Amino acid sequence: MVSLFGKKSSGWIGIDIGSSSVKLVSMSSSGNQRQIDSYAIVPLSPTAVIDGNIEEVHEVSGAIQRGLKICGGKFQGAVVAVPSSAVITKRIQVSNLFVGIDLEEQVKIEADQFIPYPLEEVALDFEVLGAAPKDPNLNDILLVACRKDAAETREDAVNSAGVKCEVVDVDTYAMERCLTLVDQVPEGQMVAIIDIGASTLCLNVFQTGKVVYNREQAFGGNDLSQAIHQQQGMSMEEVDLAFRENSLSQEIMEHMVEPFTGTVIQQVSRALQFFYSSGIHGQLAKIYICGGVSGLPDLCTRLTDELEISAEILNPFDHCTVNRKLNAERLNRDSAVLVKACGLALRSFINRTT
Ligand SMILES: Nc1ncnc2c1ncn2[C@@H]1O[C@H](COP(=O)(O)OP(=O)(O)OP(=O)(O)O)[C@@H](O)[C@H]1O
Ligand SMILES: [Mg+2]
Numbered sequence: 483m484v485s486l487f488g489k490k491s492s493g494w495i496g497i498d499i500g501s502s503s504v505k506l507v508s509m510s511s512s513g514n515q516r517q518i519d520s521y522a523i524v525p526l527s528p529t530a531v532i533d534g535n536i537e538e539v540h541e542v543s544g545a546i547q548r549g550l551k552i553c554g555g556k557f558q559g560a561v562v563a564v565p566s567s568a569v570i571t572k573r574i575q576v577s578n579l580f581v582g583i584d585l586e587e588q589v590k591i592e593a594d595q596f597i598p599y600p601l602e603e604v605a606l607d608f609e610v611l612g613a614a615p616k617d618p619n620l621n622d623i624l625l626v627a628c629r630k631d632a633a634e635t636r637e638d639a640v641n642s643a644g645v646k647c648e649v650v651d652v653d654t655y656a657m658e659r660c661l662t663l664v665d666q667v668p669e670g671q672m673v674a675i676i677d678i679g680a681s682t683l684c685l686n687v688f689q690t691g692k693v694v695y696n697r698e699q700a701f702g703g704n705d706l707s708q709a710i711h712q713q714q715g716m717s718m719e720e721v722d723l724a725f726r727e728n729s730l731s732q733e734i735m736e737h738m739v740e741p742f743t744g745t746v747i748q749q750v751s752r753a754l755q756f757f758y759s760s761g762i763h764g765q766l767a768k769i770y771i772c773g774g775v776s777g778l779p780d781l782c783t784r785l786t787d788e789l790e791i792s793a794e795i796l797n798p799f800d801h802c803t804v805n806r807k808l809n810a811e812r813l814n815r816d817s818a819v820l821v822k823a824c825g826l827a828l829r830s831f832i833n834r835t836t
Pocket of ligand 2: 500501677679680773822
């Protein structure tokens with residue numbers, strides 16, 4: 483079986499393979515204190531990753547290799563994530579008489595009943611959670627099944643960059659770990675993390691720190707950067723640089739960026755409507771925004787005013803120490819883009835048990 487869970491260790495580098503860039507984050511831990519040691523953001527061409535699928539493994543692998551170099555070299559291993567849309571999770575119960583290979587076989591038999599693809603096409607992993615509360619002869623088991631190609635292309639890209647892929651995680655679990663850094667959410671209350679990247683808006687809702695809802699929409703910053711590229715004659719690289727340096731002209735800000743912010747708010751509102759009609763009861767106490775699009779000026783103020791919900795940028799490093807070699811100001815600017823990679827790096831210190 484592929485290791486979708488892996489074992490606890492320290493010093494694995496978190497690698498987020500996004501559609502516009504690869505992000506790498508390396509962290510260390512001392513007691514409860516986390517530290518960010520290094521990070522890198524390496525751009526990808528628009529054809530390298532499409533709809534969450536790695537189309538050009540060689541290019542992605544090259545980008546990871548460059549990122550590893552920027553992060554300072556040798557790492558014991560790496561953690562990547564598949565999108566939660568490529569994953570099915572289910573709790574099953576299996577007799578505790580099954581152990582070792584027998585348990586694996588039994589889990590496969592159980593899995594075959596609810597996975598809508600042939601078992602040869604899925605990567606399976608499971609974790610024994612403990613005795614079932616109602617029958618101590620059964621074990622509760624968390625089963626994770628993922629399309630094999632989604633897991634394997636990521637493993638291939640990482641391994642051929644020269645670092646061993648130790649764990650293929652799920653992106654929602656990475657977000658869940660980041661939440662432990664920033665928020666002590668009161669028991670029972672719900673908060674959301676909305677990641678708006680180049681091509682995908684992903685809403686994750688957490689209750690008492692555990693993910694209870696997740697949905698992706700095909701929407702992202704690409705729409706804006708493509709429009710600026712086409713209408714203003716700037717190359718995509720120039721647009722990206724202008725975003726980073728905050729140097730877009732007043733005219734572009736007024737006529738393109740400002741209306742786009744309105745579209746982002748509509749898309750967030752739509753995502754929240756889907757959530758509220760999903761049957762999960764309760765109100766969201768707060769939404770955290772991350773991903774490149776969170777860099778839009780005044781986005782959180784406008785979300786808070788127009789959707790009447792408290793919105794803030796997610797900065798996972800707010801309560802971490804920062805390695806002295808890093809430029810703290812630049813890190814602060816990049817933090818919201820590094821959320822998923824940070825959550826993956828935290829996999830070395832925080833394991834998910836339920
Ligand atoms: N200051 C900014 N204002 C608006 N958009 C921005 C800003 N900075 C970056 N972006 C946009 O954010 C996007 C990149 O964000 P991010 O790195 O989170 O995406 P990704 O992880 O590669 O994509 P995805 O998660 O959708 O696969 C690009 O479309 C870029 O144009
Ligand atoms: Mg992303």
